[in-house]
Amino acid sequence: MSAPTPNNSLSQRVKATPGGEHLLMCYSCGTCVSKCMIQEKINPNYNPRRLIREAVFDDTGLAFADDTTWQCTACDLCYPACPQKIHISGVINAVKQAALDAGVKNPAQIAQVDAQTCIACGLCVEVCPYEAINIKVLRVPNRGIIPVADVDAGKCMACGLCSATCKSTSIRQTNEFTDQALMDNLWGYLAKGDLA
Amino acid sequence: MVDAARQPLIQVKTFTEVEKVEGFVGNFKVTLREKAKYVRADRCNGCAACAKVCPVEVPNPFEMNLAPRKAAYIPMSQSVPLIYNIDMDACIHCYKCVEACGALEAIDFSMEDKLVEEEIGAIIVATGFSHFDPSVMSEYGFGRFPNVITAMEMERINNSAGPTNGALIRPSDGKTPKNLAFINCVGSRDKRYIPSCSNFCCMYSIKNAILAKQMHPDTEITVYYIDIRTPSKGYEEFYDRAREMGIRFVQGRPAMITENPDTHNLTVHGEDTMLGQVMSREYDMVMLNQAAIPQPDQNHMSSVLNVAQSPGGWFMEYHPKLRPIDSPTDGIFFAGACQGPKDIPASVAQGSAAASRASRILHSDQWQIEPTVAVVWPEKCLSAQGKTCGMCARACPYGAVDYVQGKAPTIITAKCHGCGGCVAECPTDTITQLHYTDAEILSQIRTLLATEPEKKILALRCHWCSYGGADLAGTSHFEYSANERGIKVMCSARMDSDFVYEAYRLGAGAVLYSGCHQQDCHYITGQIVGAKRATRLQGMFERMGMSPGRFRVEWISAAEGDKYARVINEMQASLDEIGPEKLHDEITRMRPEMAKRITKLPNIPLVQQAFNRADEFQTIMLNEVKAK
Numbered sequence: 013m014s015a016p017t018p019n020n021s022l023s024q025r026v027k028a029t030p031g032g033e034h035l036l037m038c039y040s041c042g043t044c045v046s047k048c049m050i051q052e053k054i055n056p057n058y059n060p061r062r063l064i065r066e067a068v069f070d071d072t073g074l075a076f077a078d079d080t081t082w083q084c085t086a087c088d089l090c091y092p093a094c095p096q097k098i099h100i101s102g103v104i105n106a107v108k109q110a111a112l113d114a115g116v117k118n119p120a121q122i123a124q125v126d127a128q129t130c131i132a133c134g135l136c137v138e139v140c141p142y143e144a145i146n147i148k149v150l151r152v153p154n155r156g157i158i159p160v161a162d163v164d165a166g167k168c169m170a171c172g173l174c175s176a177t178c179k180s181t182s183i184r185q186t187n188e189f190t191d192q193a194l195m196d197n198l199w200g201y202l203a204k205g206d207l208a
Numbered sequence: 209m210v211d212a213a214r215q216p217l218i219q220v221k222t223f224t225e226v227e228k229v230e231g232f233v234g235n236f237k238v239t240l241r242e243k244a245k246y247v248r249a250d251r252c253n254g255c256a257a258c259a260k261v262c263p264v265e266v267p268n269p270f271e272m273n274l275a276p277r278k279a280a281y282i283p284m285s286q287s288v289p290l291i292y293n294i295d296m297d298a299c300i301h302c303y304k305c306v307e308a309c310g311a312l313e314a315i316d317f318s319m320e321d322k323l324v325e326e327e328i329g330a331i332i333v334a335t336g337f338s339h340f341d342p343s344v345m346s347e348y349g350f351g352r353f354p355n356v357i358t359a360m361e362m363e364r365i366n367n368s369a370g371p372t373n374g375a376l377i378r379p380s381d382g383k384t385p386k387n388l389a390f391i392n393c394v395g396s397r398d399k400r401y402i403p404s405c406s407n408f409c410c411m412y413s414i415k416n417a418i419l420a421k422q423m424h425p426d427t428e429i430t431v432y433y434i435d436i437r438t439p440s441k442g443y444e445e446f447y448d449r450a451r452e453m454g455i456r457f458v459q460g461r462p463a464m465i466t467e468n469p470d471t472h473n474l475t476v477h478g479e480d481t482m483l484g485q486v487m488s489r490e491y492d493m494v495m496l497n498q499a500a501i502p503q504p505d506q507n508h509m510s511s512v513l514n515v516a517q518s519p520g521g522w523f524m525e526y527h528p529k530l531r532p533i534d535s536p537t538d539g540i541f542f543a544g545a546c547q548g549p550k551d552i553p554a555s556v557a558q559g560s561a562a563a564s565r566a567s568r569i570l571h572s573d574q575w576q577i578e579p580t581v582a583v584v585w586p587e588k589c590l591s592a593q594g595k596t597c598g599m600c601a602r603a604c605p606y607g608a609v610d611y612v613q614g615k616a617p618t619i620i621t622a623k624c625h626g627c628g629g630c631v632a633e634c635p636t637d638t639i640t641q642l643h644y645t646d647a648e649i650l651s652q653i654r655t656l657l658a659t660e661p662e663k664k665i666l667a668l669r670c671h672w673c674s675y676g677g678a679d680l681a682g683t684s685h686f687e688y689s690a691n692e693r694g695i696k697v698m699c700s701a702r703m704d705s706d707f708v709y710e711a712y713r714l715g716a717g718a719v720l721y722s723g724c725h726q727q728d729c730h731y732i733t734g735q736i737v738g739a740k741r742a743t744r745l746q747g748m749f750e751r752m753g754m755s756p757g758r759f760r761v762e763w764i765s766a767a768e769g770d771k772y773a774r775v776i777n778e779m780q781a782s783l784d785e786i787g788p789e790k791l792h793d794e795i796t797r798m799r800p801e802m803a804k805r806i807t808k809l810p811n812i813p814l815v816q817q818a819f820n821r822a823d824e825f826q827t828i829m830l831n832e833v834k835a836k
Binding site: 051061 | 347393397398399400434435459460461462463464477478479480481484485486
């Protein structure tokens with residue numbers, strides 16, 4: 013990473029993004045961390061307070077590699093608890109945008125659209141809680157230039173709501189969260205009698 | 209307290225409210241409401257016979273409602289003077305107390321509130337502070353979970369004269385807690401409630417922790433904090449002692465407290481930020497160190513005493529650094545936490561200082577004030593002509609303008625500090641300021657702009673800050689444009705828009721409007737009055753099409769000599785950029801507009817004479833220039 017200059021440094025950039033204005037007001041009191049569901053249920057290494065410190069000190073290396081940057085669901089449980097009224101998910105989102113602009117790949121298993129079968133009905137656009145899906149006119153092999161759903165890699169949180177909603181099974185999660193993998197899992201449980 | 213009550217020259221009036229304060233330094237007339245105690249002070253000997261027989265029990269607010277008191281009561285056992293009081297809201301009129309009092313006949317149910325007027329020389333306000341109610345922070349469960357208590361409740365539980373006789377027990381089952389947590393900054397340093405630091409909570413949470421640990425050395429105590437603040441002498445050593453005793457300190461503000469409904473034990477969820485891990489630990493009892501807030505009737509007192517309030521509601525001192533004890537009204541002083549949260553040593557120090565400040569007044573026959581006070585020519589006043597105005601009273605930070613609609617205002621000279629805000633705000637120039645009259649300042653402007661005005665930068669500077677800044681620029685040898693000409697007034701509030709119009713009418717190249725930064729204003733809110741006017745002028749000149757840089761508003765402190773030099777140089781640069789021809793055109797174009805706005809100026813007494821003198825001077829100057 014290049015050395016940050018005052019104007020394009022991470023902290024300046026976060027401050028300039030709506031939601032990230034109060035970045036430098038952080039007391040580092042840890043209230044956000046103890047409020048966080050992701051920290052509690054999913055990833056003990058997830059820590060918004062630490063990410064704010066990394067952003068304050070313009071440490072793009074640490075901040076972009078931090079799980080916190082990529083796993084926040086913007087549930088905003090922390091926001092009303094913050095004594096400094098820092099919109100923490102706004103800060104995290106600003107860091108994420110900076111990371112994507114710097115060419116860092118989103119490690120989340122984002123939704124993938126099968127352009128061959130997508131009928132651009134827009135159901136996924138409506139259900140996406142992160143406004144990550146748009147209908148765009150794209151060149152699709154064998155189908156010409158047609159409107160199809162397009163997932164914004166920066167915004168997608170891989171929740172899977174779109175795949176569950178899609179009527180033409182044209183949008184899907186990857187790896188262990190594909191329809192097939194989930195069904196296999198389910199049958200596996202049923203066969204073992206875990207759900208009986 | 210007992211010593212004070214025994215001093216023959218000290219009169220203690222308890223259960224008395226200040227209703228009205230009139231007058232000024234050395235001559236206050238204070239109306240007091242002596243509330244009815246229903247017990248005669250001259251007869252009661254404090255024997256408590258009435259309280260013993262009283263059948264009514266109500267919660268005792270002094271014990272944080274942890275213990276009852278009777279309807280016949282004293283506020284606390286050390287009350288001075290020791291006179292009982294009957295709580296009429298609780299009394300059931302059984303008159304058992306009258307019987308018990310017997311031959312003393314101290315109880316008198318016919319007593320009524322009495323209004324007393326007193327002549328007072330100086331007033332010391334020591335009304336103290338109140339506590340933030342943590343029940344609004346639902347995440348901590350205060351009020352829902354019996355074992356979550358406040359610091360003041362802990363204070364009473366820890367006290368050997370308190371409701372538990374000093375036994376450390378928890379409310380839910382009366383057992384001694386083995387595992388205690390203290391949470392600091394509850395409500396304070398929190399933008400949702402009280403943004404400021406409450407100053408003393410770190411120390412008293414350490415104190416309460418040490419007291420509890422001394423009583424029960426096997427108690428586990430954990431203090432949750434954001435920052436521990438131990439700035440005074442001996443405080444850090446006290447904090448050291450707490451850690452040596454085995455009290456654990458966790459940096460991290462807990463987000464939530466949950467309760468086990470069976471045991472009433474509490475789980476505190478908080479990140480230990482040093483470890484970077486969330487800890488959920490179980491405690492028997494949790495104490496919340498809630499924020500200090502102003503008294504609930506602080507706003508009322510502020511209007512009774514006519515003293516302003518700082519952001520946050522505390523009483524505002526005259527100057528935060530140089531006069532922290534004086535109120536903006538001469539003769540009224542502050543002691544203790546009514547002026548801002550402070551601990552016992554600081555309150556005692558401020559109290560002693562306030563007493564000595566007040567005695568200066570009591571021991572003088574005369575009181576000197578600045579001579580730059582405002583005076584009124586009543587005949588021109590709009591209000592006296594039946595119109596609605598009151599601009600002068602609104603501009604005055606000290607309440608020195610006695611304004612009654614329909615009459616010309618009178619200035620209470622002893623209250624006037626001489627900022628000149630009322631003078632500049634008055635639309636009919638009915639008020640002037642001694643030593644800074646309109647005539648004086650206008651003739652200064654004429655004289656300074658006598659020759660080649662379009663090259664000049666006229667700088668209006670306030671006495672305390674920007675004048676000092678200019679002075680510092682000079683003594684520090686910071687170079688700035690020699691075309692600057694400065695005029696000193698007491699405050700930016702005095703910088704009348706007429707002065708600016710007159711300067712531009714005379715053809716001034718640029719005008720600087722400068723004063724203190726808002727927080728440094730030496731006249732409380734004078735700068736705000738000045739700044740409002742400056743913003744209005746700025747907008748007007750912009751609409752008139754004045755080139756940018758010709759009218760500049762800058763707040764420059766006495767320490768910012770470099771800024772003063774820089775601002776003047778920048779103004780010079782923008783004048784150079786505009787160029788003489790365009791500037792000349794602009795001045796000529798705007799002259800009639802400016803002249804229109806100041807047609808009333810010669811009607812102000814002495815202004816015409818001052819103009820004539822200045823014009824004479826101008827002729828002399830021009831002749832001299834020609835002779836060269």
